[in-house]
Structures are given as structure tokens and as C-alpha cells.
Amino acid sequence: MASSPCGNTNFDSGLEIKTRSVEQTLIPLVSQITTLINHKDKPKKSERTLAAIHRVGQAVSVAVGRFVAVGEAIAAENQELKDEMSQACFEARRAGDAIAQLTDVGSAAPSSQVDARVTVFSDRTAMVKAARLLLSSVTKVLVLADRIVIKQIITSRNKVLVTLDHLERVSTFQEFVQIFSQFGNEMVEFAHLTGDRQNDLKDEKKKARMAAARAVLEKCTMMLLTASKTCLRHPDCESARINKDAVFHRMRCALEQVIEIVTEARSCGDSKILPVSIYNGIRDFKSSVECLRENLYSWSPQDMGSQLDVLVERTEDFTDSPYTSHEQRQAILGLCQLARQEAQQLLQCWIEAQSAQAKQPPEDMEVAVLKTCQSINDLRRELHKAAVSRASDQLKVHSEQLSLRALKAAGAEGNLEAVAEYSRTLTEQKEQLIETCRLLCHVSGTEPLEITCIHAEETFHVIGPQIISAAQTLALHPSSKIAKENLDVFCESWESQLCDMALLVREINDVFEGDKRPYLSLPRPGKHSANLKTSKPVKLDAEEQMSMAKLGLELRLLSSDVDTEIEKWDDQEHEIVRQSQSLASMAYNMYLFTRGEGLLKTTADFFHQAEVLSEEGLQLCSSLRTFAVQLVDEEKSTVLTEMEKLVALCQQLQMGGKTPVQGKTAIFQKVDSSIQTTRGILTVVLSMLPYCNKLHRKHKSERCSLDSPQDWRETQDTSTPVKEESTLNVKNGSNGFGVKSLEQHMASINLLESK
Secondary structure, eight states: OOOOSSTTOOOOOSOOOOBHHHHHHHHHHHHHHHHHHTSOOOSSOOHHHHHHHHHHHHHHHHHHHHHHHHHHHHHHHOGGGHHHHHHHHHHHHHHHHHHHHHTOOOTTSOHHHHHHSOSTTTOHHHHHHHHHHHHHHHHHHHHHHHHHHHHHHHHHHHHHHHHHHHHHHOOSHHHHHHHHHHHHHHHHHHHHHHHHHHHHBSOHHHHHHHHHHHHHHHHHHHHHHHHHHHHHHSTTOHHHHHHHHHHHHHHHHHHHHHHHHHHTOOOTTOOOOOOOOHHHHHHHHHHHHHHTTTOTTSSOHHHHHHHHHHHHHHTHHHHTOTTSOHHHHHHHHHHHHHHHHHHHHHHHHHHHHHHTTOSSOOHHHHHHHHHHHHHHHHHHHHHHHHHHHHHHHHHHHHTTOHHHHHHHHHHHHTOHHHHHHHHHHHHHHHHHHHHHHHHHHHHOOSHHHHHHHHHHHHHHHHHHHHHHHHHHHHHHSTTOHHHHHHHHHHHHHHHHHHHHHHHHHHHHHHHHHHTSSOOOOTTOOOOOOOOSSOOOOOOOOHHHHHHHHHHHHHHHHHHHHHHHHHHTOSOTTOHHHHHHHHHHHHHHHHHHHHTTOSSOOSHHHHHHHHHHHHHHHHHHHHHHHHHHTTSOHHHHHHHHHHHHHHHHHHHHHHHHHHSOOOSHHHHHHHHHHHHHHHHHHHHHHHHHHHHHHHHHHHHHHHHHTTTOHHHHHHHHHHHSOOOOOSSOOTTTTOSSOHHHHHHHHHTTOOOOOOO
């Protein structure tokens, strides 16, 4: 792991952790081992302390034993990993036994006898060594198990490719139906595996690329069906063959992209490197300029000039576009010129400060820095406005789908000339949408959104010609129902991509709105002084940092647990589910704030997020009250009791957020209090979700019990907890394997918190 919450003790296993399931399995173990090592060593140990230490060691030993049993089952079923996995399991068991021995202080023994033994109190070095070995070996087992997941995805992909080759060569409808049925089952399996992998990835860029590839496969599956049927019905039609070949090619590319992501391979002709966006250029330029406050000699004047030149050059994608209005073009050019002027003024002040051998930037340089950053911010705002307004205008124009309607009508009439005319119109619209996607990529604000923009651009680029070839086929065979159905499918895909583009624009706007305020370090409040010199960020002392990190990690774990419970609901659109999901998402943002990451840049942002979270929590209370109406007395009482706890906590968070404070200590205490209250809210939500889910399933089953007794029995079965499996079935392709099963066993390492 990149960093470990273990104080000064380094538990780096040397293995890079790339999935959340592995990370989340290790976090509790790291936290509790840290508790063992960093406990306060008092001269006299109370019986309570001795007993707690003893129970911790025994819990570790037992949990590691169960964990190792799962690892050994994996080794038995996967010969290629047997030696590595067996060795890692052996080391984990040995480390667990060592920790149990060191913590076996004998709670009933007299203090003098206890102190004479070699224990965690007397041999901290041995404890650290055992902890290192345990974490390293456990991590290795988890990473090896993760390789099983990757292997399974590759195997599933290979099966899909073989069937895809068979589909491409079929010559009769009967053969096609038989093979396509097999293909559908294999695609469902592949979709489940890759969906789990996508959700598990830590790298947001990889996750976005996986989502894009899976979206292509999902949409292309239907296209493949209709395109193949059309080609079978009209085997001599060239446009039908072109249409079908394009679908097969795109599916193979998407399958290859998935494998590149999960194996971290890169093809020889890999063109997936992200383009350098204007947003990234502005961010890097501003960061370099602001660094001059800390070190006047960190950057050279030539570097500043060249970096700004590259940045301005990228704006030509906007100014050279024939679709950019005259007013917007002039505004962008004017702001580019202003940025050059402000940078030139900064350069002069900078050179003067260096000549004077100044240690701190003088007042005029501070002013120049602020003005340069402001001019760059204004340029970014104008570029964002231009891209988003362009996208909004095009979405509005395309909302009625006039070109697609005309193309369908011309094809159904067999009018090849009209099809050619409307095809030219659609091609022009496609080029406009492609260019708009490129502009949105420039202002997207995050790398995952950049990837989504690139995916949208590629989709319009591919689907446009596919619609045209499908329309040409229909025009040649206007009475063909299959050809008409095929054209409808491709048009629906175009419309779907327009809907995705509208969502993309909203997300880019959200990032822009959340990123407008300047970054201020925790727990520094907003800048209230009129003095242009920016004060230094206030740093937390070691105790405050540890406290904040611990609280933040607890929020992270709770939000993850809430997400896990939400996934167990059959009805994902239920109000309780959506509002709980929103609470978990906002709590995760607060966790990122404690790490100096995410969209919450200032304490003002943080407190505002806390207020919004409290409002969402009160909305959840309202939904719970409505939900309780349908329950019997005992059930209703339980839900309402928990709801009252939630109301009190939300009101407490709301009032705390509105209380004004000043000074570092007061602000830190307010942040600390807000996180603790949020933790309490999530704890209540986490306790209610499984109970409400059980009641929801029960009452849903009761409503349909008269219609389907079999459904009732199946629903009852799903409401009961699933027993943990002691062995893993990797061969049969089920999802009960690998990291998730190991995670269940590692979760039993729920050691006592230090008091």
C-alpha cells in the first residue's frame, strides 16, 4: 500500500495493491496490528489490559487459521500458483502463531510473573517482525487470489472470442440461433466478471476505461444480433456485410481493451494515451506559478513562457472551430492576451526579486501571482462556457432526431437518393458532435471524465457510418423487416449516446462548480484578510494528524459497509436505498477531505457538505416514517426508534455546521465533531439497512404469495444469510471465489479497539 496507518512503523509488503477488495481486507488488519504495537506501555498492567491483549492475539491466530485454509484451497485448485500460495500461507500461519504467543500474557497470572515472560510488552521488536511477516504474507495471498480473478476473466474472454468467430462464419439461421444462444450465455458471464472487476478497481482511469469497454460490448451485442440476421437474410448485400463487419470489429476491440486493463498490458499500437487537456495545462501552470511563493528559484523564466505558450496553443481547438461564435472566439483570444500580459508582468517582478536575492516574494510579485492566476481562471471559465454551451445547443437540436427519422423514412421507401442526402446531413452532425466531445475533453476536469469524453467521441465516429450502411441496406430491401429492425437498433444506440452525453455535460459542470474555489489546507479557514500576501497553511501536529486520519478511515470503512448493504437490496430504486447511497457518497467526500483529496478543498466546503448530508439524512428519516406505516407494531416500533436516533444526529450535525468558530483549534474541533456525528449517522443507517431490506422482502413476498408459492419460497431463501464456504470453486466460474471469499474470512479479524 502507498501508505500505512501505522505511525512510524513501516509495513510495506512490496506488493502493489490495485483493487479495493484487497485493500479493504487489509485495512482492519493493519489498524488492529497497529493497536497492538502502539499501545501505551504503562509500568503496571491492569488485568483488563492483559485480558484484552490476550484476546487480541487469540483472535488473530484463529482468523489467520481460517484465512490460510481458504488460501490452501485456492492452491489445491490452481496448480500454477500452488507453490507460491502454499509458501505465503505457511508464512501467514507462522506469523499468526507468533503474535498469539507474544500476546499470551496470562490474564490471571501475577504481574511479576507476567513481566518475566517474553511478551509483546517485553519484546516489541519481535512483535513488529511478526506483524510485518503477517501483513506481507496475507497481502501476497490476496494478490495471488486476485490473479485467479484475472485468469477467469481471460478464460471467459477467450470463450467469447471463439464463439464470436463461429458466429461470424455461420451460413444458416438455424445454426446462427444455436450459436448465438451460447454466445449470449458467455457474454452474461463475462459481463458479471468484468462488472465485479470494474467496481473493485482502485484506479479511477482504469475503472472509466473498463466502463467504456463494457458499454460497447453491451450495446454491440444487440447490434450483432440484428446485423447478422440482416446479412443472413440478404447475403449478397454489400452494405449489410459492411454493417456486420463493423460490429464484429468493434466487439473484438472492446474485448481486447478489457484484457489490457485487467492485465495492465499495452498493445503495440496503443493509442489510449490521454490527450493533454487545457484543464490539465491550466492546473500545472497555476501550480508552478504558486510555487514561486515558496521558492523563488524553483522555476526558470523560460519554463514559464514556454508552458504558457503551449497552453494558449491548445485553445486553438476552440478558436479555429467554424462552430465557435464570433463573440466567444474574441473573448477567448482576449483572455489569452491578458494572460500573456499578466505573466509578463510577473516575469519582470520575478527577475527583479531574483536580482535582489530576495528570500520571500515582494508585495508587487504577490500581486502579479494573484493576477496571473486570476487571468488563467477567467480563461478556463470562458473555455468551459464555450464547450458546455456548444454541447447544450447540439443536444437541444438533436433532441427531436429529425435526421434519423428522415433517414428511416427514406430507407423504408427505398429512396436511395434521399438516403444519400440524409446520410450527408448525419455525417455533418457526427463531425460536429465529435468536435464537441473533444472540446468537452479539454474542460472535463478529471481523467475519468476525459476518458468518458474520448469514449463518446469514438462512439459517434463509429455509429454514424453504421447507421448509414444500415439505411442503405433497408433502401435496397425496403420490405425487409429484419433490415428495418437493424436500422432501428443502430438509431437507438445513437440516441442512447446523446443521453449519455447530456449526463456527461452535467458531470463536467459539477466538477467545474466544485473546483472553482481555491485550495486551502486543513484546518485553515477562508482568507479574511485584505492583505494580498497569503498566509502559510496551518499544519496539524502529530496527534491531530493521527486523530484526523483515524476518524477519516472510520468514515471510509462505514461508507463502504453501507454500499455493501445497499447492493443486497433487490429494489435499487427504493427511496431508502437511494438516500442511504447519497449519505455514503457524501461521507466518502468528507473522508477524502481528511486526506487532502477530493472536491472539498476548504473547511467551508467541508461544513457545507456536512449540512447537505444532514438534510439528506432528514429526508431518509421521512422515507423511513413512510416505510414504517406498512409494518406491524413491533416492526414499526423498531424502525421508528432507530429513525429518532437518526433525526437527533442529523439535527446535531446541522446545528454544529452553522455554529461560527475562529482559530485553528476551534476549527479543528468543529471538523472533528462533524466527522464523529457523521460516523454516528452512518452507524445508524448501517444497522437499519439490513433490517429494512428483510422487512421489504417479507412484505413484498406476502403480497405475491397467493400468486406464486414457489416465488415466496425462493424469496424466503434469499432473505436468510448465506453461510460462508470453507472451500473455493474456481473451476465452475462462480463468483464465490478469490478475493471476496478471502475478504469474508479476514473480516473475522475484528480485534478490540484500544481504550
